[in-house]
Amino acid sequence: MAELPIVYVDMDGVMAEFDKGLETKLLQADPTIDLSDKSSDFYLHKRLKTPEAVRMAQAIANSRGFFLDLEPADGLQEGWQRMIDAGFHPVVLSKPLSSNQWCAAEKLEWLDGIMGPKVADEAILADSKADFDGVALVDDRPETPNFDRATWQQVMFSRHYNLNVVTDFRIDNWRDPNLESVLARCAVRYASLFPEPLI
């Protein structure tokens, strides 16, 4: 039997509430901080208004425990199971924050606790997502680097900073009823671009 089609899943902003975690800790450090900018800039620190706030955000994101404390996205476990039930093999594919020395280890510990040991064991932490072959990548980043040389189709996971991206492949959240149909279209696209050899 052929292997199940792989769907890669990003962590920050898709599985884990990165911006919410950072905003919460920023407000704890300085309740007057301006977090009102909900523009299309992907990076939260670019939406902050003062150099002090930017420095604070970077220090928080680089701190021990930051990645371990992030909340899971609403409906994550149910969405993960729906992908499995629809015949896909979801695999975590995440780029650790290079400036945080604890990030990679904490991401794996987080996955083990939230998703279980199988998901953690299969997780791929890598700098270049385009190097990995699969039918889809669920990601919140408006322009995933090197997407043009990847085999997967990016499925945009809606966040305010990517709503301006025009795509036929988008889910609003993990409870989106279109999850299965969007992934099915990714599989059709993959099969048309990379047909299996006949022998």
Ligand SMILES: [Mg+2]
């Ligand atoms: Mg992300």
